[in-house]
Amino acid sequence: MTDMLKEMAECCPVSGREGRLLRYIKSRLEKGEAYIDGMGNLAVTVKGREKHEGGSTVFAVGCDIPGFFATSVSEDGKVYFSPTFPVEDLSELSGRTVVYSGKEYKILSAAKDAEKTRLTDLYVDAGVPGASEFRPGTWFSFRSDIKEEDGKITGICCSVLSLVKTVIDAVNSLEPEYDTGFLFSVMKIQGGRGLASLGYDFDVGRAVILRASEIKKDHPTVLVKDCRLIPPSGLVRLLTEAAGKAGVPYDVSGITGRESDLSNAVLSGRGNSVISVVLPASGVLTDSESVTESSLRELRDLILAVSAV
Amino acid sequence: MKNISENTGLALLEKLCSIIAPTGCERNVSRFIEDLLADIGGVTLSRDSVGNLYALKKGNGKSGLRIMVSAHMDEVGFYISGIEGDGLLSFSACGGITDSVLAGKAVSIISNDGETVSGVISAKPVHLLSAKEREAYTPAQDLRIDIGASSKEDAERYVKVGSAGSFDSDFTYFGEGSMICGRAIDDRIGCAIMCDLIYEMKDCEPDFDICFAFTTREEIGFSGALHAAEYFRPDLAIVLESTAVSDLAGVPDSSKVAVAGNGPTVSFMDRGTIYRDEIFRFVLETAKKRCIMMQPKKFVSGGNDAKYIHQANGGTAALNISVPTRYLHSASCVIAKEDFRSAEKLVSALLDTDPEVLSDLITEVRK
Known part of the structure; x- marks a missing residue:
């Protein structure tokens, strides 16, 4: 499990630069037709025995x-x-370790008063005059030390990456009745911009947006209210009934905030019916970020249950 | 238009900058450009329902590529929100204008008969300010525009609630002629570059279709460019803009977005878009190969029409080239003359690229 997460972290998929990770994901898919769309997302369709008249169920993960x-x-x-x-x-960025091209660097601060730190006070000391390996536009991310212990996966960025792995697992074990879509999407952190192509990539019947978030729940959580999104009640019912029938534990919650803006998913193409499901995570963006293996399994089972509807 | 040389390059920029066209009033600019391009010929002109103006340069059919070049016609300004008994006008800013650039500035308002009426944004002289008032800029809601009217009725002979206006200032050269100061450079400079390119291409057929889109509503963040991208469905869009620079005293090097005089900027990221690395690098390489001065934008700030274009049609490859502009969104925007020329050369070089190379680039982006 963690080997794959580490390999994914090494792809350094910061927003807008997910290409390497998406190629990695494509190489791990055992089924489905995959292509990179105009936004740079990886769109995958797993063919079913037939096409649903009401459009496909599509799962999207940033x-x-x-x-x-x-x-x-x-x-x-x-x-x-x-x-x-x-x-x-x-x-809080000062002192953190980042990785570029396999090398570790510390973020340093020139601010005299930590409370008044400005972005221009912060820098990475490459230690080389001119630092020729860096140029404007070079990207890097936090050092991620992902571990698996006592049924928990810990380490910075582990929640997003283990969510992606769960979706890969779901694709590989899916035997759908109807065509089912998966969108491994880009720029989730940038207001979900990658989701702008959802309605162009698929004939969407319903879209389930999967994401990891700091939420005090034990199981995958169906959101009945999200930032700028209230899903159709029929879609809430469809998900909860599918989970209940398959015996998959789940929670229901309504949260608001700026964390996720799904308006791009709703408005894409001719407009879509969208709901989000959250993988509970804790300590997001800290070295103690964690998710439980049980909730990941439950989420995979939930995907399989919903795609069977 | 009789003499074409008076309507290209800096002469054209000066004319475009003289037109008052805050968001919603772009028609004043589009009419001027439409007349100009009709005289130049070689392009098919059309409009859409949000006021965008398109100049389509048909290719020779050698390549099926579709390239869009866009620039917005609107500028920041204000709308009259009330006329007071003494003839002074209250107003609301339209677009990103800070209080610090308002007081004491000359303005032009589009009058009831479609002409313009001059005014000044009232400011208390320093002699009358209390110690506390001197510490802060007067907020826009406390400022008024003085058009010299003696009463509400007198003012209403010229303007009404809803009349639009903007800063009024001359287009001047300074720094031994190397720098230009003017109003509305954002983004008449992009419009001027597109008109110049159309003029340059008037007698030739490019290898692919090029749509020059003069767009509306950029300054209020509701972009006409989205409609332009949906209308033309380009494979690649080149967004021309002016970008705020801060090559000013007291600003550390790491905060300097760009330096006026060092060439146009190319962005890898701004507040609205993360540009594809392959495309960003391609522009840098093109500039290097053709010896065109340019600079990567060195600070993540601002946003432009690329935000909407790159999300249109399920994703559209986009790049941004901007002319570094000091004192953006003020009455006195300043650019280096040479940056204007370099931006033109860079866009021209990109449009002159072998279509197979451009196709490969777009394919590479989708791999």
Whole structure:
């Protein structure tokens, strides 16, 4: 399990630079027709025995992890950068370890007062005058030390990557009655921009957006209200009934916030019926980020149950 | 238009910058461009329902590629929101204008008869400010526009609630002629570049179809460019813009977005788009090969029409080329003359690229 997560982390799939990871995912798929769409997502269709008249069920999962783009490199080798994810307290980045091209670097801060840290105070000391391996546009991410212990997977970015792995597992074990779509999407952290192609890639009957999030639940959680999205009640019923029938434990919740903007998924193409399901995670974006193996199994079973409807 | 040389390059930019066209009033610019391009010929002109103007340059059929070049016609400005008893006008900003650039500025308002009326944004002189008032800029809601009217009735002879306006300032050269100061450079400079390219191409047939899209509503974030991309369905879109630079005193090097005079910027990321690395690198390489001055944008800031274009039609490859502009969204935007020329050369070089190379690039992006 963790070997695959580590390999995925090495692809450094920060927002907008997921290509290497998507090629890796494609290589791990044992079934389905896959292609890279106009937004850069990997769209996969697993053919069923027939096509559903009401359109396919499509599962979408964001593949990007938080990272940084180098913005400028000073003559003494300081690499300034911009994060691809929202950071409320910039001082928390100081001292963190990032990885670029297999090498580890520390984020340092020139701020005299930590509370007043500005982005321009932070830099990576490449230690080389000119730091020729970096240029504006070079991307890098946090060092990820993913471990598996006592039924838990821990390590920064483990929640997103284990969610992606779960979806790969689901694709590989699926024997659908009807055509089923999977979208390994890009730029989830950037307001779900990759989802703009959902309605172009598939004849969508219903779309289930899978994501990992800090939520105090024990099982995969069906959201009856999400940021800028209230799913059709019929879709909530479809998911919960499918899970109940298959004996898959699940929770239901309604959360709001800026974390996920699914309007791109709803508005894509001719408009889509969308719901989201959350994999409970804790300590997201810290070294103690974790998800449980049981919830990952439950999520895979939920995908299989819903695609059988 | 009789003399074409008066309507190309910097002369054209000056004319475009003189047109008052805040968001919603782009018609003033599109009419001018439509007349100009009708005279130049070689393109098919059309409009859509959101006010975009298209100039389609048909290719010779050698390649099926479709390339769109776009620039927005609107500028930041304001709308009159009330007329007071003493003839002063209250207003609301349209687009990103900060309070610090307002007080004391000359403005032009599109009058009831479609002409313009001059005014000044009122400002208390320093002599009358309290110590506390001197510490902060007066907020826009406390400022008024003075058009010299003596009463509400007098003001209503010229303007009404809903009239639009913008800054009024001259187009001037300074720094021994190397720098230009003017209003509305964002994004008439993109429009001027597109008109120049159309003029350059008037007697030739490109290998692929090129749609020059003069778009609306960029400054309020509701982009006409989305409709343009859905209308033309390009394989690649080149978004021309002006970008804020901060090559100013007191700004550390790491915060300098770009430096005016060092060539147009090419972005790898801004607040609206993360551009494909393959495309970003392709532009850098093209500039290097053709010895065209350019600079990567060195700070993640701002956004532009690419935000909408790259999400259109299930995903569209896009790139952004911007002219570094000091004091953006103010009455006195400043650019380096040479950056304007370099931006034109760079776009021209990209459009002159072998279609097979461009096709390979687009295929590479989708691998």
